[in-house]
Amino acid sequence: MNPSQAAPGSQASLREANRLRVLDALREQGAMTQVELAGATGLSPATVSNMVKELDGAGALELSPSIRNGRRAVLVSLATGNTLLAGIAFGDRDVRVAVATGPRDIVGRQRMPLPANHNADEGMERAARLLHDLVEKAGKTMPDVKAVGVGIPAPVDSVSGQVGSESILPGWRGVDVADEMRGRVGAPVSVDNTSNLGALGELRCGALQGVQNGAYIKLSYGVGAGIVLGGEVFRGIAGTAGEIGHLTIDEHGPVCRCGNRGCLETFIGAHALSDALAGSHGRLTLRDIIAKAIDGDAGCRRVIEDAGRHLGVALAGLVNLLNPEVVVLGGQLSLVGHVLADPMQRALERSAIPSAVASLVVRESELQTDADVVGAVVAAETLYAATEGHLVTITSMA
Ligand SMILES: [Zn+2]
Structure with missing residues (x-):
């Protein structure tokens, strides 16, 4: 019987739940002895022993000799081969x-x-x-x-x-x-x-799977894009394609850390958001600004809405140039959701070619702040x- 089809509360579904507990504990906490595994999962030593025997038989685990508290012990870990x-x-x-x-x-x-x-x-x-x-x-x-x-x-x-x-x-x-x-x-x-790398992660295991032409926008301390063309990340001749954060939004705007003036990042990077709030809120980190905006703080929501508008204008440029199927919003700032995404969408619709916007899907990142590490x-x-x-x-x- 397939364990995933086991009736809830049945013997088989209990075994499956226990098996997942053992695997999750090893994934989260690394290699451990069976005694430690019983402590970590809350299962009895006898159950752990049965589970380990079964999972080891299926090739899911590796057992290796070790020393714990001066005594010989067997360490249980997830099977990885030696790669x-x-x-x-x-x-x-x-x-x-x-x-x-x-x-x-x-x-x-x-x-x-x-x-x-x-x-x-x-x-x-x-x-x-x-x-x-x-x-x-x-x-x-x-x-x-x-x-x-x-x-x-x-x-x-x-x-x-x-x-x-x-x-x-x-x-x-x-x-x-x-x-x-x-x-x-x-x-x-x-x-x-x-x-x-964020684009690569989403392309392989997230919101860009199966997409031929698209972009991943990383919104964090800085702002960048990973561009996907023909199903692959496009890096340009020297690897620097996708620097949307340094696209000029206002040629008379503030000087950017790149040396240019009025880059997108000078409007929506973490420093810009924090500077805009310094007078009213004191110095806030990006994490604080996001948390307060989610909690409904009017000032924090306002600077993020403004950031969304600027982002929409920059994205309109990218959409007009590339006509992508999907744009994925990722990075820390994307976690605020519609506070950023709604004004962005309005600015995008106002500034980009209507048929390009009509065929575009804007998605949230599936891998969230893990996209780059997965990539x-x-x-x-x-x-x-x-x-x-x-x-x-x-x-x-x-
Ligand atoms: Zn710049």
Whole structure:
């Protein structure tokens, strides 16, 4: 009998629920002994023992000898073979790391805040430490990590491998991120912009699945787009396509961190929203502004509505140029939902070619703030497939 068709309350449905509890606990908390697993799931030791036997027989688990409190013990973990992929997504204020066996199969994840204006060394050091921790929790070792995808919140020059702007993310200027990270993790590394990775994540497992021409808009501290053409992420000749945040909205507007004037980001980036509220609300973080807007704070809603209007004008440009099927709104700021999306839609309808808007679907991100880290795992998977033949040499150096 198929367990998913088991009648509720039946013996079979209870077994299925217990099985999921065991798998969820291992996914969330990493490798553990059967005694610890009983504590984590609230199941009896006898039930855990049965479940582990059954799941191990089905190849879903790995059992490995270990020492706990000075005594021999068996550690139970999710079966990953000996192949792990890692995704690392840097934000302006945090880094998120995931280890996975595939883009849909994340076996562990963690986030750590980063100081504002951190430098590249500091960021990469913390990311590498998080990765080591997650690999250990999964009951694995670093040589099991076969490839790493890294995202940074700035244009990446695909020719030099460096940040493609002198003034965006100044702490990362002149750093060859792939090369530096490879030295820290002992596996091949690919680097891309987090908006492109967001598009890649949504394309593979989220709101852009099956879409030929579309865009993923990342609304966070900064603003960027990942453009999808012919079912693939389009990066342009040097990797910097999709910099919608630095599209000029007002050529007499405020000076942007990129050196230009009146970029979209100077109107809807986190600094712009926080500056607009400084007089009435004091200094708020982007997270505070979003939470207060959801709670109904009139001032916070107003600045987000204005941001939605500006975003709609910029999107109209993108829609007129590309005539996409789907635009996905992602990143932290998209979590406010209609407060942003409604004024955006009105401005878009006012400014873009009517037939282009009529055939356009605007969707919320399905992966939410995980889109870029999932995309980084997709990038790692592609890199692994491309370098598989050479891995023996690379891992033996680690
Ligand atoms: Zn700019």
